[in-house]
Amino acid sequence: MNNRFFEALRGYFPDWYLPDVYWTDIVEIVIVAFLIYQLMVWIKNTKAWMLLKGILVLAVFILVAAILRMNTILWIARNSVSILAIAAIVVFQPELRRALEKLGEKRFLTAIVPLDKGKENERFSSRTIDSIVDACFAMGKVKTGALIVVEQAIRLTEYESTGIYLDCIVSSQVLINIFEHNTPLHDGAIIVRGNRIVSATCYLPLSDNMEISKELGTRHRAALGMSEVSDALVIAVSEETGYVSVAQGGQLVRNVTPEYLKESLIRIQTKNTEKKIARLWKGRRKHERETD
């Protein structure tokens, strides 16, 4: 069909050069366009944008050097390309890691290869959501600082190990107790996995985002930093203002309402696909029985 189409087109435009296009070529174009788009989005959302601007300035400088035949500069440029490439990989290691992790996070991968089946069971309940929301706003009211990391698909083992190992069910009372001033566990962050608090006093990576408000200190910087290097949802309760803030995907939303926090938590509550399929299947069977 493809060939017939191009033959007909060639008949109409005999002088035109029309290459043979197969469906694989179209798929290839779509894949490449998608990859370029993702790369552009990645560049826009990370420090890579600054790098790109730097590369452009360097490229213009080298072009001018080439036009003016400045051989020493050209020799330096030629010999430092590989060093610069390695330096870029080192500097952008967190972003590159995040990009690869994001690739593994994609739902289509887990839909085809159910690698994360175990994680499905670790989804948190609505009771956990209510406990977190209640505790955060209760702590905010009395200006008790808190930092809560709600783990998602990416395991936070390396951060978990910086704190004190715990294994207890999430409840608002436990959360309030952990962050109570002058208690051994109040400093640092807690990590919530499923319905359990797995670690307290954890040290999180600090964001080096220059755009973050100067009035925010290290607690909020740590919340943002954690959200930049993982898919976790991080909640910070300010000791200074009592405001509850939410960081996710490198974005910090300050002074959120209980409804906003609850909705954010519901959104990340892992959907149990198995249950869904079972429910659909059950519904179908029921329907079949009724129509029998």
Ligand SMILES: Nc1ncnc2c1ncn2[C@@H]1O[C@H](COP(=O)(O)OP(=O)(O)OP(=O)(O)O)[C@@H](O)[C@H]1O
């Ligand atoms: N890297 C980190 N990882 C985990 N917790 C951290 C980290 N840095 C700071 N914190 C927590 O934040 C507390 C200090 O908060 P700081 O006052 O500097 O931040 P802030 O953003 O101004 O918050 P607040 O509004 O509550 O004062 C520390 O006592 C500690 O509990």
